[in-house]
Amino acid sequence: NWTMESFIGKEIARIREICGPKGCVIGAVSGGVDSSVAAKLMHEAIGDRFHAIMVDNGVLRMDEAVQVHKMLSEDLGVNLTVVDASDLFLERLADVEDPEKKRKIIGNTFINVFEEEASKIDHATKNERGEAKGEIEWLLQGTLYPDVIESISFKGPSATIKTHHNVGGLLKDMKLKLIEPLRELFKDEVRALGRLLNIPAHLVNRHPFPGPGLAIRILGPVTREQVKILQHADHIYIEEIRNAGLYDKISQAFAVLLPVKAVGVQGDKRTYEQVIALRAVTSEDFMTADWFVFPPEVLRRISSRITNEVSGVNRVTYDISSKPPGTVEWL
Ligand code: XMP
Numbered sequence: 001n002w003t004m005e006s007f008i009g010k011e012i013a014r015i016r017e018i019c020g021p022k023g024c025v026i027g028a029v030s031g032g033v034d035s036s037v038a039a040k041l042m043h044e045a046i047g048d049r050f051h052a053i054m055v056d057n058g059v060l061r062m063d064e065a066v067q068v069h070k071m072l073s074e075d076l077g078v079n080l081t082v083v084d085a086s087d088l089f090l091e092r093l094a095d096v097e098d099p100e101k102k103r104k105i106i107g108n109t110f111i112n113v114f115e116e117e118a119s120k121i122d123h124a125t126k127n128e129r130g131e132a133k134g135e136i137e138w139l140l141q142g143t144l145y146p147d148v149i150e151s152i153s154f155k156g157p158s159a160t161i162k163t164h165h166n167v168g169g170l171l172k173d174m175k176l177k178l179i180e181p182l183r184e185l186f187k188d189e190v191r192a193l194g195r196l197l198n199i200p201a202h203l204v205n206r207h208p209f210p211g212p213g214l215a216i217r218i219l220g221p222v223t224r225e226q227v228k229i230l231q232h233a234d235h236i237y238i239e240e241i242r243n244a245g246l247y248d249k250i251s252q253a254f255a256v257l258l259p260v261k262a263v264g265v266q267g268d269k270r271t272y273e274q275v276i277a278l279r280a281v282t283s284e285d286f287m288t289a290d291w292f293v294f295p296p297e298v299l300r301r302i303s304s305r306i307t308n309e310v311s312g313v314n315r316v317t318y319d320i321s322s323k324p325p326g327t328v329e330w331l
Contacts, residue, residue, distance in 0.1 A: 004189070004192050004193055004196055008041070008193065008196060011181050012044055015042065015179065016046065019049065019138065022049075023049065024046075024049045024051065024135060024137060024138070025046065025050045025140050026051045026118050026122075026176075027053070027140025027142075028052075028055065028110075028140075029053070029078075030054070030209070031203075032208070033187075033190055033191060033194060033203065033204055033206060034142035034182060036194065036199055037142070037193055038140055038182055039078050039080075040072075040078065040197045041193075041197065042078075042179075042181070043076065043077060043078045050079060051079050051081065051136070052079060052080040053080075053081050054072075054083070055083050055110055055113050056083065056086050057086065057106060057110065058089045058227065059212070059213035059214040059215040059227060060214070061209070061231060061234060062232065071199075075200070076198070081117060085109070089109050090222065090223070093105055093222045094221065094222075096222070097220055097221060102215045102222070106211065106215055107212075110211070115170055118170060121136065122135055136176065137176065137177060138176060138177050139177070139179065140179050140181075142182055143182060143183050144186065145182075145183060148183050191204045207247075207253060208286075210329060214231065217254060217329065217330065217331070218230055218256075219258055226257055229310060229311075229312045229313060230276075233255040233313060236302065236306050236309060237253065237255050240298065241298075241302075244298045249282070251283040251286070252280070252289075253278075253279065253281075253292070254279055255279070255306075256279060256330045258274065258275040258276070258317075260274070261273060262314065262315045263314075264314030264315060266307070266314060273312055273315070274312055274315075275313070277316075277330070278317070278319065279328070279330070281323070283323075286328060288322075289322060290322050291319060291321060291322055299318060
């Protein structure tokens, strides 16, 4: 007789048993549902012997690093280190336009930063007062059941391409073993688990956000200025979607910064500024998707707020492409 409550109890017991009385675990968190639920579960099982690391790659949404810190560390008590590596990421991304190159740079830099932080934590736990308090033996992965199936049957490119899963160096150099507490669960079960673990509803129901972040939503070179413009426009867009009560009706919504300039008139001045494209889709599995039909007044409000409040933007367009032939992301 399987219930989520009994799953939690059994999984916590299993984690305690495999970690033993001293074993420590590290894991990356992103602010997404899976990594947050996995982190909270580890915290329930072994407390501060679970170390979460969040890498700020400079292409997160507005205030995201601060918000994830507040939620995981302050509200949920998870032992969390936030590493601000935005300078390094943005330096490596400078002048890169090719989408796959952006993905590779972000994936590889993520691994570099995560590995360095992991070995710092490992040394710290060993050296404290000269006692071997425990050391990192395990790496947490928020792998879900569909990922397990997919890696077994190896069907090729997946609906969500997970750059973050490539942490082979850690497994080899630090001799870490994998711990995967969500490996038997589907996405909706992870959400149910999150609710039982007191993870806030707005996080549990969050739209997916890609590992390469805003870098694949800035068409053209990624600079701090471009990131700021897109963060601001995206923030307004999502805020108005929530205000209109539409967030849970949409599978994924986000803004895209186009690499073109257009002429406009603001006040009595001619402007020559950038263009924001809005994307909102409904989808079962993200293999196919339909564009979302907004009430016109919601689009009107969003457009007027973005052009008034985001400096550097004078035009807003709405993407009416389905997948296929479009993809969900523009890059
Ligand atoms: P596409 O654009 O392929 O997107 O139709 C389908 C889903 O996958 C997400 N996506 C990614 N997620 N790393 C990720 O973690 C990526 O490189 C990546 N590319 C696309 C996208 O946001 C959508 O949910």
